[in-house]
Amino acid sequence: MSLTQANHVFAGVHEHAINTFLQAFLTARPHYINYGTSAFVPATTAAATNVASIAFPGIPGGIQYMVQFSIPVVDLFPPDGASPLPPGPGELNVKVNAKITLGCMKWDSRGSTDGKPNVSMTPISTTLTVWGLGRPDVRYFGPGNGDVGIQLLDVRIPALACVKGEPDSFEAIVECILRMVLQALLEQLRLPFHALTIGFIQLILQRGPQIDADQLEVWGDIS
Amino acid sequence: MPDITVAVDQSAATTLLHDAETALGTQSTSGGGSLGPFSASWNASASFSGGVIDLLPPNIIQITNCNFNYSVGFSISVDLNAILPSFCLPQICIPIPFDGSICTPKICISWPTITIPVSYSDTIQFTADFSLVAHLVAGTWLVDVVIDGIPALDLTPAAVAILAAIELAVTPILLAIPFIGPFLALAVDAILTAIGIAGLLGVLGPLLTPFVAGLTFNIYKQPQVFPVLPNVPPIDPEVDINLDLIQAAVVASDKNELVLTANISA
Numbered sequence: 001m002s003l004t005q006a007n008h009v010f011a012g013v014h015e016h017a018i019n020t021f022l023q024a025f026l027t028a029r030p031h032y033i034n035y036g037t038s039a040f041v042p043a044t045t046a047a048a049t050n051v052a053s054i055a056f057p058g059i060p061g062g063i064q065y066m067v068q069f070s071i072p073v074v075d076l077f078p079p080d081g082a083s084p085l086p087p088g089p090g091e092l093n094v095k096v097n098a099k100i101t102l103g104c105m106k107w108d109s110r111g112s113t114d115g116k117p118n119v120s121m122t123p124i125s126t127t128l129t130v131w132g133l134g135r136p137d138v139r140y141f142g143p144g145n146g147d148v149g150i151q152l153l154d155v156r157i158p159a160l161a162c163v164k165g166e167p168d169s170f171e172a173i174v175e176c177i178l179r180m181v182l183q184a185l186l187e188q189l190r191l192p193f194h195a196l197t198i199g200f201i202q203l204i205l206q207r208g209p210q211i212d213a214d215q216l217e218v219w220g221d222i223s
Numbered sequence: 224m225p226d227i228t229v230a231v232d233q234s235a236a237t238t239l240l241h242d243a244e245t246a247l248g249t250q251s252t253s254g255g256g257s258l259g260p261f262s263a264s265w266n267a268s269a270s271f272s273g274g275v276i277d278l279l280p281p282n283i284i285q286i287t288n289c290n291f292n293y294s295v296g297f298s299i300s301v302d303l304n305a306i307l308p309s310f311c312l313p314q315i316c317i318p319i320p321f322d323g324s325i326c327t328p329k330i331c332i333s334w335p336t337i338t339i340p341v342s343y344s345d346t347i348q349f350t351a352d353f354s355l356v357a358h359l360v361a362g363t364w365l366v367d368v369v370i371d372g373i374p375a376l377d378l379t380p381a382a383v384a385i386l387a388a389i390e391l392a393v394t395p396i397l398l399a400i401p402f403i404g405p406f407l408a409l410a411v412d413a414i415l416t417a418i419g420i421a422g423l424l425g426v427l428g429p430l431l432t433p434f435v436a437g438l439t440f441n442i443y444k445q446p447q448v449f450p451v452l453p454n455v456p457p458i459d460p461e462v463d464i465n466l467d468l469i470q471a472a473v474v475a476s477d478k479n480e481l482v483l484t485a486n487i488s489a
Binding site: 001002003004007008009010011012013014016017020021023024025027028029031044045046191192195196197198199200201213214215221222 | 224225226227228229230231232234235238239443445449451452458459460461462463464466469474476477478480482483485487488489
């Protein structure tokens with residue numbers, strides 16, 4: 001069977017290449033995986049993104065925190081190993097470590113002469129391995145102009161797995177928070193067509209993307 | 224399995240090759256030397272278009288009836304003294320009664336050197352096999368389609384046409400020369416005979432063959448450090464990957480395909 005099949009053009013990107021793109025992208029622009037409030041990230045730079053603290057009445061400066069992701073690793077169907085969310089045909093896994101740091105603060109207003117409390121902060125951290133199940137999501141704007149991202153379908157955090165087989169409310173809350181954050185992260189990681197084809201052709205997308213044999217595949221024509 | 228595989232079928236390969244022909248554009252050359260017994264300067268330009276593409280595994284791209292569009296221009300310098308007899312007005316003496324005679328001097332005509340400009344354009348079709356060559360040159364990956372051997376170009380019709388054009392061009396130039404009248408036909412014949420078909424072929428071959436010898440169409444050109452995403456101020460730098468290896472081949476299956484593969488690293 002020809003690669004192009006009923007079309008004139010085929011492009012296939014192995015999962016190794018997708019992970020190489022992710023590594024290149026997030027090494028050059030780590031602020032997409034590092035977020036912190038002003039206590040941790042005073043200003044947005046290429047290294048990290050400044051986010052607002054969580055305001056709560058009475059907590060000086062709000063709740064300070066930091067979320068740091070490792071560079072995600074994508075595994076296209078069929079799965080390379082055991083997974084809590086094994087991808088089916090047309091699906092993929094994303095595995096990432098999320099380090100959550102909380103600025104654990106104590107404050108004391110006694111003896112303050114300017115009305116401001118004396119605040120001490122101790123960072124405390126935990127790292128969770130997050131598994132995401134997804135499928136490719138394509139945007140096509142015209143010949144040679146489009147990109148492929150990941151649509152997140154589900155998330156599992158094995159470290160939070162409930163003991164008695166019943167869903168745990170704490171697990172659900174943390175999973176939901178990390179699902180939202182991971183979805184926000186993945187929506188910014190999109191692979192442009194010219195990278196899929198390493199600049200060989202101007203792809204007119206007619207079919208795909210599909211996932212088969214650890215490869216993301218598209219078909220079409222050239223302009 | 225390679226990191227990235229891009230395949231095009233014969234239809235898409237035809238589009239790529241024709242784009243490469245256009246990208247190659249018009250090439251030109253110039254020179255000078257002998258054209259028969261005369262001296263001449265010449266220039267030529269050429270471009271390529273069309274042709275039917277056949278992908279032949281494992282590594283051949285055959286282009287049938289590729290159009291070789293060329294133009295040549297000659298500026299031929301002819302010293303008429305070399306081909307026409309010398310011509311003198313004889314001395315004439317008029318007797319004057321009781322005082323001898325008055326004689327005119329003998330006047331010999333020196334024929335001028337004339338310049339004959341001729342230009343000619345034509346299209347020759349040729350068929351040739353080309354090989355796929357992927358190579359890294361000074362940090363840039365190229366995939367070239369390089370002609371195998373030198374195709375035979377039938378330049379005889381062009382030589383005949385150019386000789387006819389020389390005949391057309393030389394007549395009005397000669398007519399402007401005083402006293403040439405009786406020698407006009409002789410001069411034209413002498414010039415055309417001296418140049419001849421063989422003389423023109425002797426210039427046209429070396430002039431036009433270099434355009435097709437080593438003919439190379441480029442179908443892929445990308446820097447080894449390949450930009451995936453551009454710089455986005457103020458904080459996002461360009462994102463690059465390394466193209467570690469690029470390979471190209473014609474692969475046979477239920478339809479033959481031109482397949483480009485790449486291995487990459489961050």
